Amino acid sequence: MRSIARQYIRSFEGLSPEVWWLSLVTLINRAGTMVIPFLSLYLSESLSFDLESIGWVMSAFGLGSLIGSWLGGKLTDRLGYYKVMYTSLLLSGVGFIILQYLQTFSSLCLGIFVIMLVADAFRPAVFVALTAYSKEENRTRSVSLIRLAINLGFSAGPALGGLIITHLDYAGLFWVDGITCMAAGVLMLVLLDPKRVKTETPSVINTENISPYRDRSYLLFIAATFLFGLVFLQYFSTVPLFYKDIHGLSEGAIGLILAMNGFLIFLLEMPLIKYLENRSVSTMGYILFGILLTMLSFLVLNLGSWSGLLIIGMLLMTLGEMVAFPFSNALALKMAQKGKQGAYMALYTIAFSFGHLFGHNSGMQLASWKGYAFTWWIMILTGGISMLMLFLLRPILRKERISC
Structure with missing residues (x-):
């Protein structure tokens, strides 16, 4: 068992501190996006939307994600991955808090579209950040560590979301989601300031x-x-x-x-x-x-x-x-x-x-x-x-x- 444990620990060796911090930021962000798994339930139970209306809101969600990924790539090349990532985290946090106050069909379609556009700008930026924070020989494992953070976040998020809805209702869910996204953005500003971290030239x-x-x-x-x-x-x-x-x-x-x-x-x-x-x-x-x-x-x-x-x-x-x-x-x-x-x-x-x-x-x-x-x-x-x-x-x- 000790040999297996040592082998497991060795698989994480050689990764830069910046990759670890980036994984932590990603974990907090993904665990924080707990609104998403419960969005259709919220629209149905709290706002009494019919299935057709919910379908259109979810389409706005998908379209925002698609355009956000494209826009995030464009902005990353112009402004750099660092600015895009922390701006995406901070603004999407604010957006999730505001989302609870949108009650009409049209305002929710627009709100969900804008939030996902901002939130998913983070995705291409984080991959580009890996080229700066990791050595080429460690890049595949660095990607795996980010995937590990994403999977842990997506596993923890729905469980936490269910508990929050039970004790605080959907309003608490939006507040916790927004605060965790902003916390991830602040953590990134503190831990991954490009003036203080080493980067690799791809x-x-x-x-x-x-x-x-x-x-x-x-x-x-x-x-x-x-x-x-x-x-x-x-x-x-x-x-x-x-x-x-x-x-x-x-x-x-x-x-x-x-x-x-x-x-x-x-x-x-x-x-x-x-x-x-x-x-x-x-x-x-x-x-x-x-x-x-x-x-x-x-x-x-x-x-x-x-x-x-x-x-x-x-x-x-x-x-x-x-x-x-x-x-x-x-x-x-x-x-x-x-x-x-x-x-x-x-x-x-x-x-x-x-x-x-x-x-x-x-x-x-x-x-x-x-x-x-x-x-x-x-x-x-x-x-x-x-x-x-x-x-x-x-x-x-x-x-x-x-x-x-």
């Missing part, structure tokens, strides 16, 4: 300062990322319905299976990435392997009616996620050209925003039309197309002398 091979929207190799990478995101996100919308409709699982059992995903990421991702970094496999090889594992998880769902297959499927998907996402993120940072890192990472986050916009609905429509088994075969095919795109991308990146 090593970027490309010299032409072009837009990522005209970088064909990067667009191919983003298209493959979008398709993988579309497949992966089925596990958080269509797959839970499959658990209930086909296997008859209760909400509690479904929750335990989904919770296993976050617990395993928390427990295993950092030591796994540390182990994989010391192997001779390329970054692209790991991304392809992660997608393959995710495809196999859907294949398992079609193998029979035994409920144990659901556990095996979740294990395969979780392992695929732990392998594919950190290395995919690291490759996006490698491909980002100097002076345009914000725009490049914004496009990377937008790929997942589009995955949210299209993935959940497409999976449910397919399941309703042709059934779950057909849907899982389509997801396997979609993952295969994503892998094919990455196979085509690999020789292009080698010609551009980008290590992949």
Whole structure:
């Protein structure tokens, strides 16, 4: 046991103090966004909105997230990641407090849109910050630490939110959410002042300062990322319905299976990435392997009616996620050209925003039309197309002398 514990601790060694502080800020911010999981309930129970109105408010949420990611990338390149991050944290905190006073449909649509636009400007900026706060050899593990903070935050947030609603009602939820976001912003001002911290100069091979929207190799990478995101996100919308409709699982059992995903990421991702970094496999090889594992998880769902297959499927998907996402993120940072890192990472986050916009609905429509088994075969095919795109991308990146 001591040997295992030592190995686990070693997986965190070598990361800069700034990456740790950035992870703490991210943890507080993500745990603080506890309004989001309860937004639809708040609109229904407290404001008596019908389902159609709630749907439009959630669409405003998605649109704000999408545009916020794009705007955050633009502002990061112009103003720097530091200003964008602390401004996003402070203003979104104020926005969440104000949100409780918006009562009409139109004001809520506008308010949610503006808040998400401001809040999600943080996302591309934090990835660019990693290029400054981490050494290149530690970048994949630095990404994993940020992912660990995000997963812990998203796990703690809903639990805390439920307790706050029980004891303080929804008004308390908005206040706590706003205060935690502002606290994260203040913490960043205190701990990550660029005048007092050391930064690394990113090593970027490309010299032409072009837009990522005209970088064909990067667009191919983003298209493959979008398709993988579309497949992966089925596990958080269509797959839970499959658990209930086909296997008859209760909400509690479904929750335990989904919770296993976050617990395993928390427990295993950092030591796994540390182990994989010391192997001779390329970054692209790991991304392809992660997608393959995710495809196999859907294949398992079609193998029979035994409920144990659901556990095996979740294990395969979780392992695929732990392998594919950190290395995919690291490759996006490698491909980002100097002076345009914000725009490049914004496009990377937008790929997942589009995955949210299209993935959940497409999976449910397919399941309703042709059934779950057909849907899982389509997801396997979609993952295969994503892998094919990455196979085509690999020789292009080698010609551009980008290590992949």
